[in-house]
Structures are given as C-alpha cells and as structure tokens.
Amino acid sequence: MKIALTQLNYCIGNFDANVEKIIQSAIKAKEEEAGLVVFSELAVSGYFPSDCLIFSDFMANCQHALDVIAEKCYDIPVLVGCPLPNEGEGKPLKNCAVFLYQGQRRVFAKQRIGNNPLCDERAYFESEKGNEMLECGGLKMAVTIGDDLANCSADPLLIENRVDNLMALHPDLILNLSASPFDYTIPRRRCDLLRQTVLKHELPLLYVNQVGANTHLIFDGGSMAFASNGHIDTALPFFEESIKIVDTDTLFNYRTADDRLVIPEKMTLIHDALVLGVRDYFQKMGFKSAVVGLSGGLDSALVTYFAVQAVGAENVRVVLMPSQFSTDHSVSDAEALALKLGVRYDTVPIKPMYDSFLDSLNPIFEGRPFDVTEENLQARIRGVILMAVSNKFGNILLNTSNKSEAAVGYGTLYGDMCGGLSVIGDVYKSEAYELARYINRFEEIIPWHTINKAPSAELRPDQKDSDSLPEYDILDGILFQYIECSKSPEEIIAMGFDAATVNRTVRMVNRNEFKRQQVAPILRVSPRAFGAERVIPIVAKM
C-alpha cells in the first residue's frame, strides 16, 4: 500500500489554519493514491500548546477540528495527532493519534510521556497503558508517538519499551508521529535511534515530524521511511513542508544499501533553522517588518542578514547610531552591509541624547567619574531609539546578542538586550564567525572587514572585548563545557583550561543569571539554550 508522510508547519491554537492544511494535504495525498495519510504529533493543535491545554475552549476546538477532518476526509484514511480528554484516572488529557475513516474513529495514545523542560507533557497528559494495533490496507501497524520509540530504561513511569510490547501483536510496520524540537545534534541522533529500532525488530518504520518554529522552539522536519533492513528509502527535506508517498512493498524488499538521507553540516542546519525561526515568528505573530540596530560589528550584521532572508529586504530597516567612541570603519562596514542587502538605513547619532542625560543626571552624579553607567547609558539610548522606530512603524526589533555575551553578561539590560526575538542568542561568538563565513561561502555578503576586525562594544575609547573577556575561542570552550556539558569548574580545569580563567568565567555566568531571565525568546539551535532549559535560581550561590 501507499502511505503519505505529511510534514507540515502548524501554528499552536490556530485550528482553522491547521485543519485546512491537514484536509488539503489529505486530499492531495489521496490523489496520489495514498491508502493512509499520516500527520505529526498534536498536528491539530500544534506542538507544544502548554497551558493552552487547560482551557475548555481550546479542547473543544480540538474535538471540533477532528469532526471537520472526519467529514471533509470521509473517504481518506488519515492518522492525525490531537490532544483528547483522558476518560480514566490521572492527568486530564491524553496525547493521541486518531485514525479517521468513513465514520470510524480509533484512538491510539502516547505511552512514554516526557517531562523534558522544553515541553512538559507530564503536566497534562496521562500515559497510555494498553497496546493496540492499527489495521489498514491489509497491514498491521504499530502506532507510536514521539518518545514511545526512545530508550526508556531511565524512566520510572515505564517498565518496558512500548515497541517491545507491541511486537507481541506481530505488526507489519511501525509508525511514529513525532514533534521533536531541533538542535544541531538532533538529525543524526534521531536517525541513529530510529535505525536501532528498525534493526532490532526488522520492520519498516515510517517517521513523521512537524516542521516550523513556535516562538523559540524550531522543528526541523526530516521525516523519513526506513526499510526493514535499516536503510532509508525516503527522506523528507529539512526545514520545509513536504508530503511524500511511500510504497510499503519497497520497504519490505529494499534492494540497495543506499541511504536516501543526507544530513546537512552543522552550519547549514543552524543557518536554515534560524531563517525558519525568524520567518515563522513573524508569520505566526502577524508581523510584517523588522528593525535592527546595525553597529558595524558581526552580530548585528548576522541578524540583519537573517531578517532579510526571513521577511525580505523591503521589510527590513536598520538604524546606525554612532557615538563619539564609534570608529569610522563601524559606520562604513554597516553602510556596506545595508547597501549589499538592500535594506533602508537611517543614521541617528546618539550624542545629543547622551549629553542631555548627562546634563540632567549631573546634579545627582556629583562629578563621579565615567564608569559602566555611561557605557550602559549609550546602549540604552540606542535601545530607546530602536523601540521608538519599532513603535512608530510597526517594525519588530530583533535582538542581536550572541550566546557568549548572554552567558557572561556582556550586554546591557534594556540596551542592546532589547528586542522581541533573539536570533543568535544560542550561537556562541566562535560559531557566529563560522556562520558568517558560511554565509560568505559564495560571495561577500557580510563585509570581510566586519568578520576579521577585533570585536568591540565601542562604549569607551579604544575598547576591545578582550579587555574584559578571555579570547572567544577559549571563552567558548569553557562555556560549552559548563553550559552544554554541565561540567563543574574543577572538571573543566582538569581538561586543561587555565584555572583562573575558568573560575572567572563561571563566576560571570552565575552572576548574570538575572540578565538572562529578562530577555526575549532565544531561537534554540543547541542542545542547551538559555531560556528554554538550564533553570538556575537567580539567588543561588554557584
């Protein structure tokens, strides 16, 4: 039989749009002779709805959406993810895959309910206890959802892996409806995990993931069909909607050892994820246009580039806000980028406002010397200007902080930390350089001078980032061990990093937790992003 893998981009709570998309895709798949159309986890509601699930109208909308799909796709067998009430004891809902066909409705619910910090399913969903099989088109299918396929030995809630149990019913193939948040390590890990299941049971496996970004969480798609010999017969693209029809006969008798999946390199993945992340934020929020404060440095250049990729040059404007401490090349590099990308730019020197604040504050400051106050003042005046442009014209301000800065607090709260969305806040500075070189791989888009000059905040004369921070390659090495790998300072020092630098870096990270808890959502591309995970109490002594 033919099965359609339907990889779509859903908006949480936008039932009309989600249902329309599901129906149109089902009709199209039927035209291509699909005998079953499979959608991703919680497709009807969008993943992950969090506390939207508490509201009775939200759940009523889910039920109504299923009714509409059942009616409009009466003659098309569809299997679609949807939250439904739990009729039994425990949490109020179940995370379901619903089979709809000619008035039949069969419900399969998720067993392995996760409580990872990105999507706290356990707060809402009861785990399914039973095991049943979907029979469709003469085949018996083991229906699994998301982590049902994951190794669950560390989970107190589950005694056995669901698929192991389902095998007792002798399925012909395994289906998995998923919604798996992206990070740059996921495509490879996911492929390996799924392949293990295939090889263990020698059954074909059809995996359908959602695509698209919901605020900070990005979903990469990458749905695929494994033949029973463990090779990938069909791979859907990353970061875009797609429907592909799989012929199950092929999966049982796969004739080549080829994998029809190419996992892109890390920088390609991050690049494409960020473009999708920005684009979906604007589209799902109903925003049209963006504004960026362009300094001539690397970070704001990258963010402007991503804004242009996501919403088009005609919808992006940038503001140059030089001060007395700005170098000539800052302005010329910024102008070069704006011209290259074709975005409108305005220049607003900050000196008049800066002088005005200093005059007004002078009676209070009583002749105290220039310090971080005046540095922050410049950054905050820029924030006010950008937000004024944003308010006046409806352009959403994009934040330009990178992960290294966010980690050590090298940014001004309510200044350069302003913005509705943090585009590269999960990208270390050393990765930002890689990303810029990736963007420039065919032609100079970001001025090479921007990439090659020493980074500086330009908030005091001749300032360099390296005046107050370790060199970025060392800093990022330490941060990666501390943030992503949760190593203690002692463990990091034992790896060969300088003890004083490690201790100083870790102190900066912990002292600046308060700043990270007041920033915009950060597009998540790493296995451990600020905001999305890594919950550290602000008052904790670390």
Next chain:
Amino acid sequence: MKIALTQLNYCIGNFDANVEKIIQSAIKAKEEEAGLVVFSELAVSGYFPSDCLIFSDFMANCQHALDVIAEKCYDIPVLVGCPLPNEGEGKPLKNCAVFLYQGQRRVFAKQRIGNNPLCDERAYFESEKGNEMLECGGLKMAVTIGDDLANCSADPLLIENRVDNLMALHPDLILNLSASPFDYTIPRRRCDLLRQTVLKHELPLLYVNQVGANTHLIFDGGSMAFASNGHIDTALPFFEESIKIVDTDTLFNYRTADDRLVIPEKMTLIHDALVLGVRDYFQKMGFKSAVVGLSGGLDSALVTYFAVQAVGAENVRVVLMPSQFSTDHSVSDAEALALKLGVRYDTVPIKPMYDSFLDSLNPIFEGRPFDVTEENLQARIRGVILMAVSNKFGNILLNTSNKSEAAVGYGTLYGDMCGGLSVIGDVYKSEAYELARYINRFEEIIPWHTINKAPSAELRPDQKDSDSLPEYDILDGILFQYIECSKSPEEIIAMGFDAATVNRTVRMVNRNEFKRQQVAPILRVSPRAFGAERVIPIVAKM
C-alpha cells in the same frame, strides 16, 4: 520525648551558611533537651535548587555538608533534608531526609515526587519505593517529605498514599519535612490537608516547613504540631525563623479543643510575604540599597513602602521624573510619601531628554502624529534614568508593575517594566488598593490622595487608565477567572460579565504574552503568578 521543629531560612547553594545555621540550631535545641531536631526539606542545599543539582560540585557540597553536620552534632539526633545520589535505576538523585546521630546515618527518601511548574522535582529525583520507620527516643516515626502527605489519586506514578503504607508498620507519630511555596490560599489549605491525615490515622503529626524567599518563590514557614485528636498544639510563626520544642507526651494526650494557630488575613499574609520577599532578594544577592521611580501613583508608593520595610529608609532612594503631562498632585503626593518614609528623593524632569529624542527622530518620523511611540518614549526615558542611578550607586531598581497591568500589557517594555525584582506584579490593582488601606490602618503612610484619585499613566493630556481599560474591579474580576481559574471566555461571560468586555480583556491578555516573558522575577503571592507558572507559547492563537 521532646522534638525540635526548626524553621529556618536557607539560601540555595550557600552550603557554609546553611550548615552553620543547622548546627547552631541543633545545639540550641539540644540545650532545651530536644531528643530529635527536625529540619525542612532539602535544608542543606536550600529549596529548590533546580539545575544546580546537575553539577557534580553541588552534589559533592551536599555530601560534605552532611559530614560536617554529623561531626559537629555527633551527640544530637538530627533529621535534615538533603539531595543525595540515587544508587538504583532511574533519575540520578533522591530527595532525602537524613537521620544523623553518633555516627549512624539513615536515609529516608521522598516517594511522591512532584512536577508542578514551580519546582520540577521529577526532572532530577527518583521516587522512593520502599517504606521504613525511624526509631528514635523510644518512638516509631513515619518520615514523610513534602507531598508524600498529599492526596495522590491523580498521580500516575503512585498507586497508594505513602502514609497509608507506612501505617502497616504501626508508627507512633508522623513527621513531615516540607518546603511549600507560599500563596495566600496555602496556610489554610495546608492546615486542612494535614489535619485530614491526622484524623484519618489518629496520630500526632509534626510538620516543618522552610521560611524565606528564593528569588520569586516565598516560603511562609507556619510549621506546626498536631495532637492525635486533630488539634494544633504548637504553631510556629509565619514569615520568620523559629525553633520550637514539642513534647510528644502532650500530643498523645491533648486536653483542650483549642487550636494554637491563627492564620492571618489575606492582606496580612500578602504584606508580610512581600516584605520578606524583597528583604531576602537583597540579602541573598548581596545587595544593600534600592531605587524606585516615584510617580505619585499607588503602585510606586506601595513599592517604595515595601523597599523601606525590607532594607530600611536609609537604603532607599526615589527619583521623581515629571513630564509636561504630569499633574501637580503627582509631584506633591510623591514628595509627601518620600518625606513620610524618610527616603532621599531627587527630581529629574524628563523634558530635555524627551525633546532631544524627538529632535533626533524627527527626520525619520517625518511629521507623523503623536501616538503610543511618544507615550512609550517617556516611560523609557524614565527607565534609562533609573538604571543610570542604579548603575552609578549600586541601588537595585525595583519594578512597580501590578498584576492587572502585567495581564493586559498596560506597561512599557524597557520603560516602567524595568527593574531587578517585581514587588507587586502578583497583586491585582484592586488588591493593591486593599493593601494600601491595610498599610494605612493605623496612620496615613501612603497619602490618602494617592489612594483615592483616579489612576493615570500621565503619558498624554488628561489621560486616565479607564480610557483604555475597563474599571479595575470589573477588569480584575475577569482576570481572576481567566488567570487563576483558567475559565474560557464563554464560561466567564456565563458568570454575568459583559461579553464585549470579556473578549476584549482576554485578547489583551493573550496579545501581551511577549511582554510578560521579558520581565523581572515577580514575587509570587497568588495561586497563579505570571512568570512562575501559566506557560503560554507567545505565538499561540488564543
């Protein structure tokens, strides 16, 4: 025997301070002839450490702390909460009560591991399966931790209530080590829940809670000892450290029907919680002094009052920042409060900066009319001034937003929404009035004129909050149903609220989720606080 209930204020990760406090309290209790000294849940580390628990040095510090306590309290039987490694399968840790006495060490671990959004214990802790009894001073004690005593029928992880199981071992009394986040409904609910357990089993129950605030979460103490007839023999105070010795003989033969517990009224609870919340934030962060922008309105008056209660008038300064739209009474009301409270005040009119921004932005704005841009500009200039004072003198800026404003987005991001801690962000405007009247119950501290005048943001001529918002008693009624009770708009309308007003209010709440995700930690005093819980995806359509 005599048992000491030891209700202390711990700082997360400050092992030296926590251990010192535990040892000194144990010694003091021993002097008063206690045969057992009971501390609260995770006392050694402070509750709740979240991702601190991932770090090996943090866990090594926990082990070391136990060693020090065991040594220094060698002859004192203590029972103290501490996270420890899980030797078996599953999550890496257990949430333990450790009995230490003369070289013995017995570990009792928590069974009912919660995953409430305030403290996601399930991310770290494995549930205890076994049941054992502590024997001490000739008595058999059922040791329980936190939610072990809660009704657990809704929990998939647990089949039976732990205490029911422990009863098979015939304990003489029940101990509960707890760390229960405060809201104004908790003291009554907690008392009722514990009393149910006592009456069910006809056993005395000794309950030890922690006190103190850790960032946004406040712990109210209120530890107590129930006699076996369900009456409260001993009650420790709310919102302060305390040690009380309970004679268990009395608990078995309680002669009166009196409850020695008086639960304060809602406004007393909220008042005392906020004072403690501000005080502990400053103390645990190592901050000395505060700054508040004083407008002459109710919210900033309340926050200034709390700052003074928490850190002393000599450590609080306020800044008055009138504009051309400020009324005379705003300035005079603000001055009156500053004089009454004895805090330093400075006046910085914002007109020079406002004019300077408008001049610089004029070429971009191209003669467009006054709109929300210019309103926000005023608020943001005030934010910049306050942060400059904060940076120059080290005074921490306190945020003055209330819960009604935060709900409907009636505040300027990076303007009046600035600050390191939100003091009354979990207090609805109508509750803010109650709180002000409570503060003024003996004498006029907050000017009655501030309380009685119509609220206004004063960002355009003759502006009133009621120009853009429903009257606060109606608004707050709708918000309470939507936020605290999670009722759908239809359900709220069915309660008798005007349909258009409900729909408009709900739209405002949902449209402004992005603002709430960029604010300071909000001291939590209600059962549903922004920031701490109520997780709504920003891009969700609601």
